[in-house]
Amino acid sequence: MSTVPDDQQSSNHLTGFDITALVIYFILLIGTGFYSMFKYNRSTVKGYFLANRQMPWICIGASLFASNIGAEHFIGLASSGAAKGISVGAFELNSIAVIQLLGWVFLPVFIATGVSTLPEYMSKRFGGQRIRVYIACLYLLL
Numbered sequence: 001m002s003t004v005p006d007d008q009q010s011s012n013h014l015t016g017f018d019i020t021a022l023v024i025y026f027i028l029l030i031g032t033g034f035y036s037m038f039k040y041n042r043s044t045v046k047g048y049f050l051a052n053r054q055m056p057w058i059c060i061g062a063s064l065f066a067s068n069i070g071a072e073h074f075i076g077l078a079s080s081g082a083a084k085g086i087s088v089g090a091f092e093l094n095s096i097a098v099i100q101l102l103g104w105v106f107l108p109v110f111i112a113t114g115v116s117t118l119p120e121y122m123s124k125r126f127g128g129q130r131i132r133v134y135i136a137c138l139y140l141l142l
Helices: 006-012 016-039 045-053 057-068 071-084 086-113 118-126 130-141
Strands: none
Touching: 071 086, 086 118, 118 130
16 A cells, blocks of 8 residues: 555656647757758768858857756756855856857957867967867867
């Protein structure tokens, strides 16, 4: 005989609304994947990695946002916040200023020079391939 009340036992099952939400989510996810796969040329390196520079800004922004959020946010910052208080959130609030700085100061420089990565920019700025290889290796080590 179960010791769990009847009203709590039903909370472990998916309702029709839950299943509908999951189906809609996966349809949108797969649809977005097919849209991106067929719309943008992937036969060249530029086409594959940069989508021929034709990707809408909302897709790029969502990608940057999603790649920034990970387990450290859901688990690490939540536990640190519970242990140390709201001051842990200052880390995320300070990132707003840094992202604004990147967007308004550094991004126009990258766009004007036509580069996609920091190693590529540094090799154009200072010349030679040694700095480019050094930064690429540094990224791999970090």
